Amino acid sequence: MKSKVMLIMLISLTLFCVVLTVPTFASFSSIKQIFDTPSFENAPEKTEIEAAIKEKNPLGFMVRNKDELNRAELAEVNDPTNLTLGRPVKVFIPNESVFQALMKNDPLTKLLKQCPYAWEFPVINKKSGEFVGSFRIEKIQGKWEFSELGGYLSSQTLSLISDSSRLADFMGKAGVYAIEDYAFFTVMPLHTTFLLVVKEGEEYLVPFIHGDWKEAYGLRSGEIYSRDKVVSTVGPVLQQFRENPNSLAGYPNKTDNKNIFKLPLIVLLIIIFGAVIGFYVFRRRMGQV
Structure with missing residues (x-):
């Protein structure tokens, strides 16, 4: 009799765990699928960009100019064949409408999707698996060209944003189990690349501050904030920058x-x-x- 009771309790506990686990796994899978799109593999510019990479050899450039690029992760890399590319990330380049929205606390998602964009390619050390930098390609005068070589983002950030599974896990740890949309965009005056996610119609932002800075203007790198919080923090800074482009914006000034x-x-x-x-x-x- 006792063994039957124990068996029933064990089965009940197992079913209870399954009930708890299935929604979490489903949420993880749903967020991961959203982060998997858009895919560079399906991008109409894929062929042109791959041709530009083959012609210009950005990995060779990064190795030859590693001292000037000042990426510590490249210090021990002497052969570009020891490097490989990670999953490219689509990063929007904000226009005037987005800057105005950031200062006025207006919705950003629709405006961002109308902006030009770049593809950021993480660069990985084959031997160590470490992310050593990145390069960007964007459309300049009708042609896809390199706009930046070396990368502004830290190795940890590059590892995160180029992996949909890690992004989904990151969101889950932040208490976000479902999103409707997302976008990456860079605000150079703030030296920050933002991840924008839409949850239940509300916009949230995760700042990834360039370089090794962990915090700027009250926002910590890699933490999720409501749009209200971000706007109240960076809005005045952007306004100051627009009024005086030579003024401080982004990093704290020593x-x-x-x-x-x-x-x-x-x-x-x-x-x-x-x-x-x-x-x-x-x-x-x-x-x-």
Whole structure:
């Protein structure tokens, strides 16, 4: 009798686990399928881009110019045949409408899909499996050309954004189990590439800050934020940049940081000087009593 009860309990527990697991797996598969599109394999420009890669040999360029590119991951790579390409990522290039939307907190998805775009190709070290950089190809004057070689994004970011399974897992860990749409786009004045996802009609953004910076203007690289939060943070920065293109945008400015710390120092010196004078006057008065 006890064995039957135990068997029933075991079967019930198994069914319960299956019920919990199936929706999660289904959500993961659904998000992964969305991140799998658009695919470079189905892109109309695929043949032209592949011809440009074959002609210009970007991997050879990256190895020959690794010192100038300043990618630490390339330091030990001396032969371009030791490099291979990862899954290309479609990255939109924002136009004026997108910048206005970012400053006004208007929807971005539809506007982004109307923008020109580039394909970002991650570059991988065959031996170590490490992502060592990337290059971009975009349409310039009607022809697909290299627009950037070396890459702005970190190895960890390149590894994430070029893998639909990792992206789906990343979303799940952030509590996002279903999305309707997504887009990558780069805002160069902010030195940031954003992942935009649409969940239940609402837009959320994940900033991936270029280089080794972990945070800029209150946004941490690789964390998901509501569009409201991102706009309230970067909107004023973009406005400042548009009013003065030579002004700081994106990375914190070390010179400005020094100026920030100079003020408390000056105030402290004034306080000390005032205290000394006050103490001297106090002693004089005490001596007169």
